[in-house]
Structures are given as C-alpha cells and as structure tokens.
Amino acid sequence: EPKKLWGGRFTGAVDPLMDAFNASIHFDRRMYAADCIGSIAYAKALAKNNIITEQERDQLIGGLEKVMVEWENKTFELKAGDEDIHTANERRLGELVGSVAGKLHTGRSRNDQVATDMRIWLREEASSILAHLKELISITVNRADKEMDVLMPGYTHLQRAQPIRWSHFLLSHAWLWQADAQRLEQLIDRLNVLPLGSGALAGHAFNIDRDFLAKELGFRGIINNSLYAVSDRDFVAEFLFWASLTMTHISRIAEDLIIYSSGEFGFVKLADAYSTGSSLMPQKKNPDSLELLRGKSGRVFGSMSGFMMSYKGIPSTYNKDLQEDKEPMFDAADTLSGSLQITAGVLSTMDIFPDKMRASLTADMLATDLAEYLVRKGVPFRETHHISGSAVKMAEDRKVSLHELSNEDFKSLHPSFDDDVAAVWSFETSIENRNTPGGTSKSSVTAQIKQLKSWLADG
Ligand code: ARG
Numbered sequence: 001e002p003k004k005l006w007g008g009r010f011t012g013a014v015d016p017l018m019d020a021f022n023a024s025i026h027f028d029r030r031m032y033a034a035d036c037i038g039s040i041a042y043a044k045a046l047a048k049n050n051i052i053t054e055q056e057r058d059q060l061i062g063g064l065e066k067v068m069v070e071w072e073n074k075t076f077e078l079k080a081g082d083e084d085i086h087t088a089n090e091r092r093l094g095e096l097v098g099s100v101a102g103k104l105h106t107g108r109s110r111n112d113q114v115a116t117d118m119r120i121w122l123r124e125e126a127s128s129i130l131a132h133l134k135e136l137i138s139i140t141v142n143r144a145d146k147e148m149d150v151l152m153p154g155y156t157h158l159q160r161a162q163p164i165r166w167s168h169f170l171l172s173h174a175w176l177w178q179a180d181a182q183r184l185e186q187l188i189d190r191l192n193v194l195p196l197g198s199g200a201l202a203g204h205a206f207n208i209d210r211d212f213l214a215k216e217l218g219f220r221g222i223i224n225n226s227l228y229a230v231s232d233r234d235f236v237a238e239f240l241f242w243a244s245l246t247m248t249h250i251s252r253i254a255e256d257l258i259i260y261s262s263g264e265f266g267f268v269k270l271a272d273a274y275s276t277g278s279s280l281m282p283q284k285k286n287p288d289s290l291e292l293l294r295g296k297s298g299r300v301f302g303s304m305s306g307f308m309m310s311y312k313g314i315p316s317t318y319n320k321d322l323q324e325d326k327e328p329m330f331d332a333a334d335t336l337s338g339s340l341q342i343t344a345g346v347l348s349t350m351d352i353f354p355d356k357m358r359a360s361l362t363a364d365m366l367a368t369d370l371a372e373y374l375v376r377k378g379v380p381f382r383e384t385h386h387i388s389g390s391a392v393k394m395a396e397d398r399k400v401s402l403h404e405l406s407n408e409d410f411k412s413l414h415p416s417f418d419d420d421v422a423a424v425w426s427f428e429t430s431i432e433n434r435n436t437p438g439g440t441s442k443s444s445v446t447a448q449i450k451q452l453k454s455w456l457a458d459g
Pocket of ligand 1: 024028084110111114318323
C-alpha cells in the first residue's frame with residue numbers, strides 16, 4: 001500500500017472506488033511539463049531564500065528535468081497512489097534524487113501548484129490555438145483576394161436580398177475571427193498572473209520571492225490575494241466562453257456552406273478530403289466536416305455550462321469541485337484546435353461555382369437600386385421605395401422579370417423615370433455603388449483585405 005502524500009493523519013484505508021473517483025492523473029498528466037517547469041522555478045526560489053542549499057536545488061532541478069524527459073519519452077511509469085500529476089511527479093522525483101525531494105514542497109500546496117500549472121498549460125495551448133485561428137483568417141483573406149470578381153446573392157432571412165461579392169461574404173467571417181483572435185490575445189494576457197507562493201490558502205510562511213517566481217515562469221505579475229489565487233478559475237470560464245463563441249462563428253459559416261453546397265444552391269463543392277459518402281446511396285457526397293463543426297459547437301457549450309455549474313456553489317477557497325475544471329478546459333482546447341484546422345482545410349480546398357452564383361442573381365434584387373435611381377433624380381426615398389414596390393408588383397402580376405418592364409411602364413409609375421432607367425439592371429453597378437467603407441464594392445472589399453492583411457502581418 002503506497003503512502004499517501006497527505007496520509008499522516010489517516011489510519012483507515014481509502015475505499016478503492018473512492019481512490020479511483022478522486023484521481024485526476026488520467027487527465028491532468030497532460031500538464032506534466034507545466035508541473036515540472038513550475039517546480040524547477042520553485043526550487044530556485046527556495047534556494048534564493050536559503051530554505052534549501054544550492055546543492056539541493058541542483059539535485060532537485062536535475063531530477064525534475066529527468067522526470068520531464070521520462071514523460072516526453074513516454075517512459076514515465078505510473079504507480080498506484082499517483083493520484084494526480086503533482087503527486088506522481090513528486091513520487092518519481094523522490095525515487096530519482098532521494099530524500100531531498102521532500103524539501104521541494106516547502107511552503108507550497110497543490111492548491112497554488114495546480115492553479116499555476118493550469119495557467120501555464122492554457123497560455124501555451126491558447127497561443128497554439130491562436131496560431132491556427134490566424135492561419136484560418138489568412139486563408140480566408142487570400143481566397144477573398146483571389147476571387148474578388150465573383151458575384152453572388154446576399155441573403156437576409158435566407159431570401160435573396162442584394163447582390164454582393166463572394167469575397168465580401170468570406171470576409172464577413174474573417175472579421176468575426178479577427179475579433180475572436182483579439183479576445184483570445186486579451187484572455188491570455190489576463191490569465192498570465194501567478195498564483196504560486198500563496199500556499200494552501202493563507203499565504204507563504206517562508207517569504208518566498210513571488211516576483212522572482214513570476215519572472216522565472218514568464219508571468220506578467222503575481223495574484224495579490226492568496227485566497228483569490230487558489231480559488232480563482234475565472235480564466236477557465238473565460239476560455240470556455242471564448243471557445244463557445246468562436247465555435248458559434250465556425251458553426252455559422254459551416255451552416256452557410258452546407259446550404260451553399262446543396263444541389264439546390266450548388267455554389268460550392270467540398271474537396272473529397274473533407275467529405276464522405278453514403279453506405280447505401282452511391283451518388284451521395286456529404287459535407288460531414290461542416291456538420292461535425294456545427295455539431296461540435298454544442299459540445300463546447302456543454303463544457304462551458306457544465307463547468308459553470310460546478311464552479312458556482314463553491315465556498316471559499318479550494319474545494320475538490322475545482323478538479324472538475326480540467327476536462328472541460330482540455331476538451332474545449334482540443335475541439336477548438338481541431339475545428340480551426342478543419343475549417344481552414346475546408347476553406348482552402350473547396351471549389352466554387354461562380355456561374356451558378358451569378359445565375360442566382362435576379363432582377364428583383366435590384367429593386368432597391370431602382371428606388372435609389374429615383375432618389376438620384378430628387379424623389380424622397382420613402383416615396384421611391386413605394387414606387388419601386390409597385391414596379392415589383394406590376395412585374396409579378398404580368399409574370400415577367402422586373403427588368404422586362406418597358407420604359408413606358410416605369411414612366412407610368414412616376415414622371416421622374418427616364419430612358420436611362422435601363423442602366424439600373426446591372427448587378428456590377430449595384431455592387432460598385434456600395435463603395436462606402438464596409439461596403440461590397442471592389443474598392444471597399446480591397447480595403448478590407450488590406451486591413452486584415454496588415455493586422456495579420458503585425459503579428
Ligand atoms: N488534483 C487536484 C485538482 O486538480 C490538485 C489539487 C489538490 N488539492 C487538494 N487540496 N486536495 O484540483
């Protein structure tokens with residue numbers, strides 16, 4: 001029966017089921033590097049304060065580096081009693097360096113240790129997720145640049161509304177992702193403060209140099225209240241919300257592309273690499289990648305709401321409920337990392353069908369432009385809206401397209417109509433008229449591409 005780290009006051013054995021229930025090693029082992037790095041810095045800080053000798057410090061650091069290598073080489077052997085990554089690493093350190101290992105935990109608790117490990121882990125992981133997100137934005141922006149001249153219907157209520165550039169549509173998603181990236185950067189900065197040196201809850205009894213620890217571990221500062229330091233998991237909640245919101249954005253473009261890839265639309269076709277077939281219907285090619293992206297958004301929301309439920313009723317300060325913070329954090333990080341890469345893959349390999357998009361543009365989508373034609377002749381917009389509406393009705397009644405009405409028909413609706421009304425029936429003109437910043441004209445879309453590219457280049 002291995003000795004428990006905390007077993008001093010216990011005489012009875014723990015129920016084996018309880019042991020398994022209590023263990024977190026099967027998931028928190030992912031933080032092995034953060035745990036070793038944190039301990040190495042801690043050993044340095046202990047020596048700095050003469051709590052251990054420099055020789056003891058070097059023994060501890062040497063041992064911790066070996067522990068880390070064992071994890072990396074997958075030779076670390078877990079033993080009964082390794083309830084979490086902290087106990088496993090300390091047990092192994094003892095085997096490697098002997099009794100000096102027992103000095104490492106002086107003044108430290110797993111409470112400030114685990115909070116530190118998680119912040120180190122998440123800050124690294126979030127940085128790699130951020131790189132995937134920026135790659136996705138870059139792919140989208142490049143595609144928008146290349147396919148600038150493709151025109152398509154823009155929709156509201158999934159009804160054809162006004163002609164737009166395909167690039168404008170692509171960039172609308174890139175802008176959402178840029179905001180996601182900025183939020184993630186801010187979140188990483190916010191979480192990057194140090195809990196270590198707070199002890200179990202009340203603070204450190206050996207006057208450890210927390211600023212030194214923060215510097216060693218790359219934190220921008222320390223958390224200034226030990227109770228707060230060991231109980232705060234707002235950074236997990238924030239990350240889970242960030243992940244949920246970002247998945248909402250991914251889910252929404254996935255839904256757009258699922259619709260656009262249907263036979264009825266036929267605007268896009270996914271590469272084989274991101275599609276699957278049917279086991280029964282030979283003709284089928286299904287956009288499974290997009291459906292999984294849409295579906296996985298639900299999984300991430302679940303992680304967020306599940307964690308919030310565990311988090312909300314906890315009294316001060318550390319309580320074991322907090323061990324429930326890790327699996328949602330890991331799962332959301334994995335899901336985001338995968339989803340961003342799959343979305344990037346779909347977007348970089350997908351074919352588009354400009355002819356099909358163009359063929360879906362109909363003259364009624366220029367009814368606003370018809371109203372604007374009269375505005376340019378001095379008629380108040382509210383009136384022109386009505387007149388254009390009458391033209392739409394006239395065409396509908398005659399079962400013709402709006403642009404098939406004659407000049408005389410238009411003149412019968414309002415005296416300001418002239419023969420130049422024919423010029424309204426150009427989708428290009430409609431698009432180019434919307435050249436205010438943020439619009440769908442070529443110059444506005446080009447400006448957006450420039451803005452996003454320079455943001456990406458800034459880093
Ligand atoms: N595995 C624990 C967790 O994840 C580490 C902290 C344990 N602290 C304690 N007081 N039992 O929360």
